[in-house]
Amino acid sequence: MGGRQRPPRARTPRQGKAAGGGRPNSRADSRPSPRADSTVEIARLEGYLAWEAEVAAAERDARAFAGQFPWLPTAERESLEQAYTADRLRYAEEVVDRAVERCRQLAARYRSECRRICTRWAALCLSVTLAAALFAVVPAALRG
Template sequence: MPLDRERAVNEIEGFLLWEAEKDRARSRARAFCDGLPWLTDAQRWEVERRYCQDRRDTSRAYLERIAVRSAALRTEYEGVYRALRRRLLTAVLSGTVAVAALLTVAAVGLAGR
């Protein structure tokens, strides 16, 4: 998938996930207010609005922490992957040199007979 398409898909997915989070906040706010039957309509609206805003702020902060941690883990894992790749390449090259040396010694030994 081209990079621009991947980015667009990620943005759409993020938008849909955020909209779902806002819907959950509204549903929870309504359920919370249902437990407070004495609220006037204006009070209910204000409590729902504040509840939703608090929920969105909490969710945004949580997602930002996850994004920072994900970036840190990605950097860490990329470094580990590069180190492992270097070690593997070194081992393969060393093994290849060792096998070539053994074959050379064997060939020289057989030629000397």
């Protein structure tokens, strides 16, 4: 084949959180901790390996597909393999992009739900605290 297709474009890390799980960094500079660096690098390596596996599978399937047409000249068969591989990798990239977008949508939804629940809990705790304070203060004020 005529070389590898490009992998899906690089994903940006989640906004508002460090790559290492959102723990604050104790360093004075703004560089991520070595643990966060290694986590990001491992994720990149996993993505690279997954993409290379997809490329290899696409090329294997393209050869099998083109092998069904033994009457085609070699140049046309190679052209068919390249077109098949490119189409399959384009589709794989679209699938990855849709999955990433869906993950981002779900993350935003879960963040907003979490904020809503935390706000309700804070309001409930504040209400209970105020009620307890009133029950402690009002009888003393009525007696005195």
